[in-house]
């Protein structure tokens with residue numbers, strides 16, 4: 001596929017990976033529908049991309065954790081054909097499960113699982129009627145193993161991975177492609193406000209990840225592990241370990257990052 005002349009809808013488009021995807025898509029000639037909560041940030045980005053690349057941009061401000069807001073966003077989208085859906089918006093609690101507010105976990109499930117599922121149902125349905133389109137679901141390497149101190153986040157990404165793999169098979173032969181994107185750590189706003197220090201060498205830049213993702217989608221890959229090679233290696237190694245061993249290894253790694261000391265202790 002080529003991106004020029006297609007219309008891509010990107011959720012979580014104003015920061016981090018979503019912003020980098022929007023910028024890279026615009027540079028490659030795709031028209032954009034940009035979704036996030038902050039209308040001001042969306043308008044600013046849309047104006048900037050339009051001025052820089054000449055693509056058409058449209059913004060839809062919505063809180064995707066909120067069912068009413070999600071429905072309003074889909075109603076606002078209306079019948080506009082979407083060639084590429086990038087379910088990118090995601091968030092997660094970091095810290096001991098019982099020491100972090102329940103709302104962080106529940107909101108993460110609403111955004112990473114419910115919103116992704118609802119947008120896919122709506123937009124992939126239209127794609128199937130049109131006989132063409134691509135759905136790209138952003139998971140994480142965290143979807144391959146249990147992640148103590150990011151327990152609910154890891155579980156949401158396991159859902160994204162499983163859902164995406166299953167849907168790809170269901171939609172085979174319909175003209176609708178379904179692609180799983182599972183990045184490792186990216187230098188974004190994800191950890192903002194959380195007292196953690198991660199070695200910058202362990203992070204990919206959002207720009208590199210976005211370029212890899214769009215190259216992988218373009219070349220027809222079903223699963224994209226963008227960014228540094230260590231991510232793919234980690235997935236292979238972890239596939240050899242039993243679930244409970246993976247959980248223990250991840251607990252040691254996340255304790256090393258201080259994740260066990262975050263949040264308010266009970």
Ligand SMILES: NC(=O)c1ccc[n+]([C@@H]2O[C@H](COP(=O)([O-])OP(=O)(O)OC[C@H]3O[C@@H](n4cnc5c(N)ncnc54)[C@H](OP(=O)(O)O)[C@@H]3O)[C@@H](O)[C@H]2O)c1
Nearest residue numbers: 012014015016017036037038064090140185186188189190
């Ligand atoms: N960063 C990492 O290390 C990493 C690693 C692997 C996978 N990922 C995945 O990559 C994706 C992007 O993460 P990121 O690190 O780029 O995130 P980020 O920097 O925190 O940006 C999140 C984006 O989503 C929007 N957003 C947040 N909550 C929203 C809501 N309720 N409704 C609508 N939009 C919302 C934000 O804009 P507003 O605040 O204006 O809504 C922003 O545009 C996520 O799915 C994440 O799980 C990240």
